Amino acid sequence: MVTRPPAGRSVQGRRRRSRNGSADGSRFFYPALLAPAVVLGLFVIGYPLYLIIDASIRDVGLPNMAALNSAPVTGANFTALGSDPLFRQALWVSLLYTLGGTLPAFLLGLGTALLLNRRFPLRRIFRTLTLLPWAVPSVVCSFLFLWIVNASYGVLNYLLLRAHLITQYVPWLASLRWSIVGVIIPTVWKSYPFFTLLILAALQVIPVELYEAAKVDGARAWATFRRITWPGIQNAAYLALVLQLLWTFREFEIIYPITAGGPANTTQTLAIYLYNEVFQFFHMGYASALGVVTVVICVAIVVAMFPLLRRTLWRS
Amino acid sequence: MSAGVSASTGRVAARRDAAAGTARRFHRSRVARRGYGWLLIAILTTIVLLFPLYWMAVTSVTPITDLLTLHPPIVPALSHLELSNYSATFRTYPVLSWLANSALITVGTVALSLVVSVPAGYALSRMGAGGATSAGLLMLVTRVIPGTLLLIPFFVMFSTLHLLNTLQGLVLADTTIIVPFAAWLLKGFFDSVPRELEQAALVDGCSQWTAFVRVVVPLASPGIGATAIYAVILGWSDYLFSKTLLIDPTHWTITVGAASLISDLTVNWSGLMAMGVISVVPMIIAFVVLEPFLVSGMAAGSVVG
Numbered sequence: 012m013v014t015r016p017p018a019g020r021s022v023q024g025r026r027r028r029s030r031n032g033s034a035d036g037s038r039f040f041y042p043a044l045l046a047p048a049v050v051l052g053l054f055v056i057g058y059p060l061y062l063i064i065d066a067s068i069r070d071v072g073l074p075n076m077a078a079l080n081s082a083p084v085t086g087a088n089f090t091a092l093g094s095d096p097l098f099r100q101a102l103w104v105s106l107l108y109t110l111g112g113t114l115p116a117f118l119l120g121l122g123t124a125l126l127l128n129r130r131f132p133l134r135r136i137f138r139t140l141t142l143l144p145w146a147v148p149s150v151v152c153s154f155l156f157l158w159i160v161n162a163s164y165g166v167l168n169y170l171l172l173r174a175h176l177i178t179q180y181v182p183w184l185a186s187l188r189w190s191i192v193g194v195i196i197p198t199v200w201k202s203y204p205f206f207t208l209l210i211l212a213a214l215q216v217i218p219v220e221l222y223e224a225a226k227v228d229g230a231r232a233w234a235t236f237r238r239i240t241w242p243g244i245q246n247a248a249y250l251a252l253v254l255q256l257l258w259t260f261r262e263f264e265i266i267y268p269i270t271a272g273g274p275a276n277t278t279q280t281l282a283i284y285l286y287n288e289v290f291q292f293f294h295m296g297y298a299s300a301l302g303v304v305t306v307v308i309c310v311a312i313v314v315a316m317f318p319l320l321r322r323t324l325w326r327s
Numbered sequence: 328m329s330a331g332v333s334a335s336t337g338r339v340a341a342r343r344d345a346a347a348g349t350a351r352r353f354h355r356s357r358v359a360r361r362g363y364g365w366l367l368i369a370i371l372t373t374i375v376l377l378f379p380l381y382w383m384a385v386t387s388v389t390p391i392t393d394l395l396t397l398h399p400p401i402v403p404a405l406s407h408l409e410l411s412n413y414s415a416t417f418r419t420y421p422v423l424s425w426l427a428n429s430a431l432i433t434v435g436t437v438a439l440s441l442v443v444s445v446p447a448g449y450a451l452s453r454m455g456a457g458g459a460t461s462a463g464l465l466m467l468v469t470r471v472i473p474g475t476l477l478l479i480p481f482f483v484m485f486s487t488l489h490l491l492n493t494l495q496g497l498v499l500a501d502t503t504i505i506v507p508f509a510a511w512l513l514k515g516f517f518d519s520v521p522r523e524l525e526q527a528a529l530v531d532g533c534s535q536w537t538a539f540v541r542v543v544v545p546l547a548s549p550g551i552g553a554t555a556i557y558a559v560i561l562g563w564s565d566y567l568f569s570k571t572l573l574i575d576p577t578h579w580t581i582t583v584g585a586a587s588l589i590s591d592l593t594v595n596w597s598g599l600m601a602m603g604v605i606s607v608v609p610m611i612i613a614f615v616v617l618e619p620f621l622v623s624g625m626a627a628g629s630v631v632g
Contacts, residue, residue: 040535041450048447048506055503056469059480123376126369131362137369139618140377146614147380148564150586151603155383157589158596164395166382200379212622254470261473264566268586286475295479302476309471 060306067299088300098301100276101284105260107191108280112198112259117252119199120206125240127207128214138211145204149264156197157269160184167196184270190277194266198259206251213247214240249319256316257309281305380607387412387600394596412601422605424577425584428494429563430609432580435498436562437555440505445551447506448513449539453522458514466511469504474567482571492574500568505561509554516550516624517543553624556617563610581606 067089069082092098123141127134144152159167162182171177183193221239230238263282266272272279272287279287281301288298313320386394388408393400400407416422451458481500482491490496520543528538544551566582573579579587585606592599 041454044446044450044539045454047443048510051443051503051506052465052469055481055484055500056472056477056507058484059477060472062480062483063476123372126365126372129362129365131365131369133366134369135619137373138622139615140373142618142621143377143380143611143614146560146610147607148566148582148585148610150564150566150582151606154586154589154599155379155603158386158600159379159382161596164397164399164596166399166401169397169399200376208622257470261475263473263475268589282473282475285473286478289475289479299476302473305473305476306471309473313467313471 063299063302065299066295067303069296071296072293082296085296088296091297092300092304097276097279097284101279101281101301104191104276104278105280105282108195108198108262108266108278109256109260111191111195112202112262113252113255115195116199116202116255117206117248119203120208120251121210121248123203123207124210124214124244127211141207142204144200145208147201149201149262150268152197152201153265153268156193156200157184160193160196185274187275187277190270190274194270194278197265198262201265202255202259205255206248209247209251210244213244217243245319249316253313253316253320256312260309260312261305281308383600383603383607387597387604389597391595391597395594412598413605416598416601416605420584420588421577422581422584422602425579425581426605426609428573428578429580429582432494432497432501432565432569433559433562435494436501436505437558439498439502440509440558441551441555443502444506444509444513444554445544446539447510449517449543451510451514452517462511462514465507469507474504478567478571481568485572491572492578494578497565497569497572497580498562500572501562501565504568505558509558512554512557513547513550516547520546549620549624551624552617552620556614556621556624559613559617560610563613 068084068086070085070087071082127138127141147155159165160183162168162180162185165180165183167183168177168180172180181189183189217239222235225235225239260280261282262280263286266278266280266283267286270278272283276284282305285298285301285305288294288301385400385403388410389400389403390407390409393403393407448462451462454461485491485496485500488496490499524542524546525535525538528542529535533541563580564582565580566586569580569583570586573583576584576587585602588599588602592602
């Protein structure tokens with residue numbers, strides 16, 4: 012039997028519990044396993060965050076980013092937010108886009124998950140097909156729907172007209188009123204499989220006996236859903252909801268390639284506004300302030316949903 | 328929890344019949360018990376949900392003149408279809424380079440992500456309460472930062488490290504985005520592997536590392552598979568970082584290349600759709616092959632049980 016003395020400790024008691032709970036002596040094992048991930052995280056998330064916060068409190072443009080430390084410190088970027096109508100508009104657009112993109116996707120995901128949980132022939136094939144939009148790159152979604160919602164020849168307009176839901180073609184992405192819907196549609200299409208996946212996984216863990224017992228007791232569909240199904244999936248549903256809300260709030264790749272925030276900033280979410288401020292106007296300081304605001308709002312979303320998430324996230 | 332009275336069989340049966348909709352009555356018949364009703368609903372749902380992909384494929388092989396009308400052919404006649412858009416796209420743009428770049432980056436990202444996240448997830452799982460909190464926090468922290476915010480810092484850091492315009496640099500960038508979520512996901516899977524197993528291995532004389540690799544990892548393979556698929560999708564789909572960190576058109580990934588065509592091919596919708604199909608087909612094939620592992624992985628780990 013091979014005995015390996017734990018690093019840096021005495022030989023006795025090979026099974027002594029070490030401080031971080033590892034069964035074996037070496038208390039460097041787990042931290043060592045964790046180290047690469049932590050290094051990556053600090054290096055590539057921590058440092059950029061620091062850089063952004065630093066830039067947001069300075070008066071700095073893209074050309075003089077290299078001299079960041081010598082740029083004057085000022086709170087002007089944040090006070091400018093208060094008087095910026097584009098900022099207020101971006102907040103509103105972000106709200107519409109995030110809720111409009113996430114809630115329908117949630118309902119669609121829930122519906123498809125419930126459907127896929129039923130037994131029927133070829134169910135596996137349909138499961139793969141239903142999840143397929145998730146595999147499509149966001150950029151491809153964006154120009155695919157650019158074509159589908161095209162004002163003159165788009166198939167969406169054609170089908171809606173044929174179904175008598177509209178009386179004339181809608182210029183989805185050119186209209187000030189409907190452009191936000193024009194970008195919400197691809198977002199919902201791309202997002203719903205995430206809900207389907209997580210909710211379906213949770214549905215399949217619910218014991219069949221519960222449903223059988225409910226049927227024997229004469230429970231109707233809604234009561235069954237409320238008492239058996241929902242409690243079983245609510246952890247998954249809340250987690251998926253928070254993750255998708257955060258994802259949609261930050262989403263860039265679906266909107267930018269086709270509208271770049273237009274027309275007239277009606278699809279300019281906070282994320283797009285940030286991008287434009289950096290790459291179109293080179294206002295690094297102001298863009299960083301916008302970035303800080305975005306992070307704060309995301310954190311607020313997490314904090315607001317915290318009680319619902321505790322059980323899922325903080326399992327030990 | 329009982330929702331109603333269940334005294335006698337007669338009353339239960341009567342109640343069940345009374346509450347029954349068509350679906351319930353269906354259950355009596357043999358045909359419906361096989362679930363054909365649900366199959367029909369599934370077919371209709373899938374037709375609606377996948378129509379955009381269908382339309383992209385159909386449009387890419389339909390002559391543009393047939394499409395610029397008020398009556399686009401939803402189901403076109405096969406004789407009208409042509410593949411000229413594909414040959415034109417491959418001729419005009421370095422599509423094969425783009426596809427190769429995407430493939431290399433994806434493979435690299437999956438490999439690096441797994442190498443970093445699997446041990447990390449295991450450590451988080453075994454580190455007790457502290458691990459649970461840090462895993463959750465770490466995962467969420469990366470979800471609150473908008474990608475656009477990372478662009479300039481990444482650009483600055485990568486150019487200092489001479490990783491700009493390289494595939495390795497992009498692999499690194501994609502990996503750092505994936506690792507926190509992957510580590511958290513894997514922690515959940517490792518939680519379901521009992522500690523007694525590696526303790527038994529230790530008693531038998533394995534080192535901690537050997538116990539980890541030989542005993543624990545194989546048991547968590549559904550979870551590792553699910554994480555790998557997640558990394559594949561993210562690695563292939565990335566546009567933001569690829570666009571910022573890759574400068575030469577020959578180094579572009581397929582997503583950046585495809586997006587560059589949006590302004591080039593403003594009226595040539597068929598050509599643009601052909602590019603879309605080229606970008607998507609490898610991912611669809613990969614997904615069709617790997618998806619069963621994804622779902623069984625998610626269910627097996629009872630990630631959100």
